Amino acid sequence: xxxxxxxxIFFIILAILVELLxxxxxxxxxxxxxxxxxxxxxxxxxxEEENTIDTLMVGDSLIYSSISPTLIYDKYxxxxxxxxxxxxxxxxxxxxxxxGIKSQNPKxxxxxxxxxxxDPDSNKRKIKDIKKVKYMLPFYVLHNNWKKxxxxxxxxxxxxxxxxxxxxxxxxxxxxxxxYRKDRRDDKTIIKDENMYYLKKIIxxxxxxxxxxxxxxxxxxxxxxMKKHEIVSKIAKDYNLEWLDLxxxxxxxxxxxxxxxxxxxNHRGAEISTYYVGEYLLKSNLVVSHKNDPKxxxxxxxxxxxxxxxxxxxxxxxxxx
Amino acid sequence: MSYLSIYYLFxxxxxxxxxxxIVPKKFRYIFLLLVSFALFFYISKKLIVILFITILTTxxxxxxxxxxxxxxxxxxxxxxxxxxxxxxNKFKFKKKLLLIIxxxxxxxxxxxxxxxxxxxxNTNLLLKLLHIDYSFKIIRIVAPIGISFWLLTALSYVxxxxxxxxxxxxxxxxxxxxxxxFATLIEGPFTRYADIKxxxxxxxxxxxxxxxRGYQRIxxxxxxxxxxxxxxxxxxxxxxxxxxxxxxxxxxxGTIAYTxxxxxxxxxxxxxxxxxxxxxxxxxxxxxxxxxxxxxxxEFWTRWHISLGAWFRDYIFYPISLSKxxxxxxxxxxxxxxxxxxxLISGSIALFVVWFLNGLWHGAGYTFLAFGLFHFLMILxxxxxxxxxxxICNKLNINRENIIYRVFQSIKMAFLVFIGEIFFRADxxxxxxxxxxxxxxxxSIRTGEISSLGLDIYDYIALLIGIxxxxxxxxxxxxxxxxxxxISKKPVAVRWALYYILIFSIFLLGAFGHxxxxxxxxxxxx
Amino acid sequence: MEKLIxxxxxxxxxxxxxxxxxxxxGRYLDSLTILSLVSEIEDEFDVEIPTVExxxxxxxxxxxxxxxxxxxxxx
Numbered sequence: 001x002x003x004x005x006x007x008x009i010f011f012i013i014l015a016i017l018v019e020l021l022x023x024x025x026x027x028x029x030x031x032x033x034x035x036x037x038x039x040x041x042x043x044x045x046x047x048e049e050e051n052t053i054d055t056l057m058v059g060d061s062l063i064y065s066s067i068s069p070t071l072i073y074d075k076y077x078x079x080x081x082x083x084x085x086x087x088x089x090x091x092x093x094x095x096x097x098x099x100g101i102k103s104q105n106p107k108x109x110x111x112x113x114x115x116x117x118x119d120p121d122s123n124k125r126k127i128k129d130i131k132k133v134k135y136m137l138p139f140y141v142l143h144n145n146w147k148k149x150x151x152x153x154x155x156x157x158x159x160x161x162x163x164x165x166x167x168x169x170x171x172x173x174x175x176x177x178x179x180y181r182k183d184r185r186d187d188k189t190i191i192k193d194e195n196m197y198y199l200k201k202i203i204x205x206x207x208x209x210x211x212x213x214x215x216x217x218x219x220x221x222x223x224x225x226m227k228k229h230e231i232v233s234k235i236a237k238d239y240n241l242e243w244l245d246l247x248x249x250x251x252x253x254x255x256x257x258x259x260x261x262x263x264x265x266n267h268r269g270a271e272i273s274t275y276y277v278g279e280y281l282l283k284s285n286l287v288v289s290h291k292n293d294p295k296x297x298x299x300x301x302x303x304x305x306x307x308x309x310x311x312x313x314x315x316x317x318x319x320x321x
Numbered sequence: 322m323s324y325l326s327i328y329y330l331f332x333x334x335x336x337x338x339x340x341x342x343i344v345p346k347k348f349r350y351i352f353l354l355l356v357s358f359a360l361f362f363y364i365s366k367k368l369i370v371i372l373f374i375t376i377l378t379t380x381x382x383x384x385x386x387x388x389x390x391x392x393x394x395x396x397x398x399x400x401x402x403x404x405x406x407x408x409x410n411k412f413k414f415k416k417k418l419l420l421i422i423x424x425x426x427x428x429x430x431x432x433x434x435x436x437x438x439x440x441x442x443n444t445n446l447l448l449k450l451l452h453i454d455y456s457f458k459i460i461r462i463v464a465p466i467g468i469s470f471w472l473l474t475a476l477s478y479v480x481x482x483x484x485x486x487x488x489x490x491x492x493x494x495x496x497x498x499x500x501x502x503f504a505t506l507i508e509g510p511f512t513r514y515a516d517i518k519x520x521x522x523x524x525x526x527x528x529x530x531x532x533x534r535g536y537q538r539i540x541x542x543x544x545x546x547x548x549x550x551x552x553x554x555x556x557x558x559x560x561x562x563x564x565x566x567x568x569x570x571x572x573x574x575g576t577i578a579y580t581x582x583x584x585x586x587x588x589x590x591x592x593x594x595x596x597x598x599x600x601x602x603x604x605x606x607x608x609x610x611x612x613x614x615x616x617x618x619x620e621f622w623t624r625w626h627i628s629l630g631a632w633f634r635d636y637i638f639y640p641i642s643l644s645k646x647x648x649x650x651x652x653x654x655x656x657x658x659x660x661x662x663x664x665l666i667s668g669s670i671a672l673f674v675v676w677f678l679n680g681l682w683h684g685a686g687y688t689f690l691a692f693g694l695f696h697f698l699m700i701l702x703x704x705x706x707x708x709x710x711x712x713i714c715n716k717l718n719i720n721r722e723n724i725i726y727r728v729f730q731s732i733k734m735a736f737l738v739f740i741g742e743i744f745f746r747a748d749x750x751x752x753x754x755x756x757x758x759x760x761x762x763x764x765s766i767r768t769g770e771i772s773s774l775g776l777d778i779y780d781y782i783a784l785l786i787g788i789x790x791x792x793x794x795x796x797x798x799x800x801x802x803x804x805x806x807x808i809s810k811k812p813v814a815v816r817w818a819l820y821y822i823l824i825f826s827i828f829l830l831g832a833f834g835h836x837x838x839x840x841x842x843x844x845x846x847x
Numbered sequence: 848m849e850k851l852i853x854x855x856x857x858x859x860x861x862x863x864x865x866x867x868x869x870x871x872x873g874r875y876l877d878s879l880t881i882l883s884l885v886s887e888i889e890d891e892f893d894v895e896i897p898t899v900e901x902x903x904x905x906x907x908x909x910x911x912x913x914x915x916x917x918x919x920x921x922x
């Protein structure tokens with residue numbers, strides 16, 4: 001009988017060690033103890049110092065490929081963060097926002113409208129990840145952070161702030177560009193009830209915390225259509241929300257500025273989008289600049305690291321006229 | 322499915338072990354058989370029919386051969402010397418016929434599932450060349466899992482019965498378990514009936530000692546795979562997919578990385594196979610014996626995937642080289658060419674067949690054939706030049722046991738192995754030859770080339786730690802020191818601390834999660 | 848027996864055949880050497896070694912080989 005106990009004790013000690021040894025791997029220990037391990041895929045927001053981020057960009061891949069918070073800070077001094085995962089659903093956005101509001105005190109939230117049209121059940125991560133215990137274990141997500149421990153203080157700075165820098169380009173088809181410019185209508189577009197439910201919850205949450213909620217539609221040939229434009233336009237009117245449809249506001253070069261034939265922007269296209277949003281924040285007077293504020297020195301370092309690490313290679317610099 | 326998956330190691334194995342210890346001793350082998358069938362069915366579904374046919378034909382053929390033998394003995398007892406010869410010949414013929422039919426039936430499965438496509442693609446090419454307007458249909462068929470392993474395992478049993486090395490088993494369930502044993506089903510090693518039968522059917526008790534030893538071995542295998550193989554996979558993929566963009570140095574690095582990765586993945590899997598069997602009290606022979614400590618490439622292949630080499634040696638090499646016509650050839654060649662080169666002729670004919678089949682066994686494709694023929698040539702050249710090298714060394718007063726000479730030998734051996742593995746990994750002959758050409762001609766390393774191979778400095782550190790650890794363990798093994806025995810002598814605190822260190826080094830240094838793609842079990846496809 | 852050792856030393860001189868008892872398992876003799884060995888033994892002692900007998904147990908030491916030869920001679 002004795003050796004059964006031995007095995008059980010062995011695993012109890014192992015479990016304790018797993019929990020304890022995850023702590024040094026967590027970027028911001030103070031936030032870890034205060035807010036706990038939220039969700040394995042969203043923990044990176046907890047890396048940021050408490051109450052330093054004024055704007056949250058919530059949405060799917062159209063956010064992380066279109067808006068670079070670091071560049072906004074570089075030019076305007078406003079702090080923001082991309083709370084976005086690929087194929088993010090409205091429900092996940094609500095969770096993400098809840099986490100954001102817990103640890104931060106945002107003034108503005110941008111919400112990507114492309115998520116309205118996503119089928120909440122189609123999200124692969126949702127089905128796969130929840131079944132897999134490993135995504136709930138801090139260790140699974142954090143284990144590679146030993147590299148950061150060895151890498152010194154700079155290594156802990158998340159210089160992309162949720163943005164994903166993509167330098168490669170893959171031109172959109174001519175026919176796609178034309179139909180996009182001709183205000184293509186896509187008749188399959190519907191919004192599921194679940195998405196409206198979470199939209200309402202997000203609106204409530206923002207009201208409660210005095211946050212200005214702004215809808216944003218980032219440029220995408222594949223995702224955008226005139227039909228969607230009309231639907232979102234109606235939603236914005238019904239709920240009295242401000243809305244930026246960058247598809248109609250910006251002029252994107254769909255040959256050089258897209259990474260995947262018009263579905264997402266590459267870093268070139270992202271700059272156009274990013275500065276438009278920055279300019280908008282500047283004019284609206286909703287947030288203040290933190291440039292020259294010693295509390296935000298890490299952001300200045302992030303800009304340096306951003307420019308150092310995110311570079312085009314020679315091959316990617318060719319422009320097609 | 323991989324033996325190195327978390328589910329298999331920490332759910333399947335513990336479940337099997339627990340039920341195995343509850344089941345009465347007498348029925349344990351039946352339980353193992355059920356597990357084996359379940360695993361097979363889980364992966365290959367209705368193709369299990371093929372496995373059943375192999376089991377059935379194997380069981381019947383072996384029994385039948387035994388019957389013939391008994392009958393022969395009976396007749397011989399009552400016969401005079403002239404009749405004896407006749408009886409012997411008659412039964413020899415019958416036995417041989419039976420064996421040939423058995424082999425043909427089973428090898429035809431292997432041909433059908435693994436080689437038919439390759440043959441029909443090539444016949445179509447030939448027909449096109451000859452301007453014949455006909456082509457065979459190419460159907461993509463999925464082979465039953467592990468067919469290259471369990472089929473040869475079954476063949477060895479019947480051939481051993483034929484040769485009188487083992488008695489035919491009367492219990493069909495035991496034959497079934499021998500062929501389809503779940504731990505060796507997918508990636509081997511090839512077992513021999515005589516070696517495994519005692520421990521496999523005994524239903525040995527699971528002891529705490531075996532449990533610890535078994536899981537130590539399994540964790541070591543997991544370490545090799547997750548820390549080293551999965552990490553190297555990134556570099557290997559980049560180099561082999563884009564070799565044109567890199568210098569010969571990167572090609573060589575990619576090849577070395579691939580060889581190391583292959584070793585870590587496959588020998589790691591063997592650690593799981595042998596370790597999990599150890600828990601169940603089943604003894605399986607080692608499939609690797611520190612191959613990189615070999616003196617030459619021919620020794621390398623007696624230390625790498627040992628059971629495959631042994632299979633080819635016992636069932637292909639000796640039967641061919643010691644067949645009657647070959648023996649005659651050897652005798653006449655010896656008179657003309659002397660003691661060294663005489664036997665080499667029949668030997669190299671047999672060796673050619675062995676390496677041709679060895680290449681083919683790994684896969685139907687020209688790269689695998691090239692892999693086999695490359696090794697044939699290297700081993701042959703080694704044998705031809707050995708006397709010359711010995712002479713030269715003696716003349717120059719070079720001591721061949723000298724450490725420098727040994728190091729030189731090892732580097733030469735490793736280099737040849739690396740070149741061979743290029744054929745093994747490359748998708749086409751063009752890529753393989755292109756990379757080899759680069760290694761010998763293009764050494765213009767561009768700045769930043771190494772950092773563009775997908776690994777950062779910390780990955781190299783992790784690799785260094787991992788490989789050093791495996792290397793140290795290998796030295797102990799080479800010196801016949803059983804590390805696990807040494808560990809068991811230490812006090813509990815030290816033992817457990819070591820276990821936790823091993824577990825956490827896998828957790829920390831393992832190449833899993835975002836940005837890593839685990840290696841597929843390479844040998845499972847063969 | 849002396850003849851046998853003479854043959855063995857001709858093939859692979861770096862081994863002490865009086866004492867070593869793991870010629871195969873210790874990889875002193877590889878498969879090509881075995882081929883030469885078999886043909887030399889067959890020639891010298893006028894026996895025929897069937898494939899079945901070529902197993903490590905019969906070739907691991909000079910003594911074992913000698914036993915094999917004696918046995919085959921009787922048959």
